[in-house]
Amino acid sequence: MSSSGSGSSDGDSSLECLHAAPGQGHAMITESGQGTPPVLDLRILADLEEDFDSPSVARSFAQDYIGLWKQRLDRLTFAVNSDDREAALDAGLSLKNSSAMVGAVRLSVLAVKLLQIIQCGDMRSARSLLPAVAEEGAETIRAIQHDYLRGDR
Template identity: 35%
Template sequence: MDQSVLDRLKEELNHDGDGYTRIFVANFLNFLPHRHERLRLALTTGDLQGAVDAALSLKTSAQMVGAERLAALAMDLEAELRSEATRSDVTAVLPRLAVTFLKPAIKCSRQTIDSLSPYGSEDFKR
């Protein structure tokens, strides 16, 4: 986790103390399983455009809360999707990318949830 991103977010959203920041982080945490499911579904069904969109969504949202490792995994997947998948049969490439990327991304997301959980609660009053 990049604490400076959370600090900047807290400063930018400081309209009512830490309330907006907690809501923002809580929304990220609550929506994370949905982002993984969208990515899994797109990869396993051979939906290249859906996979790119899901990877971008995961990358961008992770960057916004400072989840740098998760963002990097999504960025790596996006690069693979844009290079390899466009040159090959997507029905073969996307399931292979699912095997390669989903398990590490879910593991990293669990660690991200553990790291961010205090920020989505009353404990964020630092």
């Protein structure tokens, strides 16, 4: 992976353009030297339960996240593969925000890196990260089902 100056067309000189080599999704997550973030942070879901004073609301949100996963991934994949930067940014933001809200820390961090790459217009590198996004998403779904919703089945 290499780093270059800002390729942002909106004048944001603080944006560092990232370029991913194929299969480097996990390496991009840990390059800050802070170690690998957890797949799922159950404290975030516990906070959500507390915020709504109802475990059922948080559990419903987690179930909805699982139910919408394929749609989110398909939308992101289509936008990136179509070189539709605006749609890819929208799909990436949806993925990042929903993942952060459900406690999917690793996937949220990967989505941030993907968004940086898309913002710089490097759709080829963005395409190379899609398999890592799919893999992290599948791992996240398993973690939510096993570690959080296991009593709901």
